[in-house]
Amino acid sequence: LEKIVEETGLKDIQAILFDLGWSTSQLEDKKGFSFQNKEKLDMRYGDKGKTASELVNNLPKDELDFIFRRYGEEKFSNKIAREIVDKREDSPIETTNQLVDIILKVYRNKLNSDKEVPWTGGTHPATQVFQALRIAVNKELKSLKQALPQAVEVLDNLGRIAVISFHSLEDRIVKHFFKDNEDRLEIITKSPITPAESELEQNPKARSAKLRVAEKI
Known part of the structure; x- marks a missing residue:
């Protein structure tokens, strides 16, 4: 993540969203x-x-x-x-x-x-x-563990990290990372946000999704 920011010259980063799901287009790759x-x-x-x-x-x-x-x-x-x-x-x-x-x-x-x-x-x-x-x-869990602290480093103060996870292990990693870094992060979502029934009617695959958000302080 830090390398991407450096290579692209991105500055004043106010938000980073991690969507840990995989897209249906990947199914087409056979x-x-x-x-x-x-x-x-x-x-x-x-x-x-x-x-x-x-x-x-x-x-x-x-x-x-x-x-x-x-x-x-x-x-x-x-x-x-x-x-x-x-x-x-x-x-x-x-x-x-x-x-x-x-x-x-x-x-x-x-x-x-x-x-x-x-x-x-x-x-x-x-x-x-x-x-x-x-x-x-x-190596999805390893990549997530590496990416989260890098996200904190590249974010501006008051910038936010949002993570959408689809697996209990992923959610646990995010939950503990936010908790372990409360000296640098304010946890916005005390409990994860889950899809409403109206959303699930349109997108049943989102049933296991959980959103957690924290703000850099």
């Missing part, structure tokens, strides 16, 4: 963000770093378990990680549908269900694993 279509397991926002496929096919079971549990809060993280390790011994897991099939197999075994794809039992079981892999691939 990088495996969605489990609705058969795509390569990439999940990188850019072209650098390891892909989701590389993580799935190379990380030890315990690391996969940690990623799914920590970043996705997946209740069957250990079983899914074990099933992935068993499956990749036969052939690499390279596409979204391969990973979805593994996740569904675990859920059916755990829930004694014989449902076939597409899943019709509410939230799709692959949701949390795909979220966890996306966070891990792009």
Whole structure:
């Protein structure tokens, strides 16, 4: 962030907005963000770093378990990680549908269900694993932790930082950062602002959004 400000010559910065969601246009890149279509397991926002496929096919079971549990809060993280390790011994897991099939197999075994794809039992079981892999691939939480203090540095006094998060881990990072820096920040939103029902009617995907705002003092 500091580098961007320096390179662009921005001055008198009064506000910085972090929107931590990802846009629907990224689905069109066919990088495996969605489990609705058969795509390569990439999940990188850019072209650098390891892909989701590389993580799935190379990380030890315990690391996969940690990623799914920590970043996705997946209740069957250990079983899914074990099933992935068993499956990749036969052939690499390279596409979204391969990973979805593994996740569904675990859920059916755990829930004694014989449902076939597409899943019709509410939230799709692959949701949390795909979220966890996306966070891990792009190091999203690490980037957020680095960006927040830089934002404080480049803001003018009385400038505001606003963060829209979509995940409990992201919101927790923002909440604690604001709290830990009360000598430099006045917290404007004592509790996070969430979407009104009228907004959710037009944009259901905003349901998990939380907005926190602080002012530099």
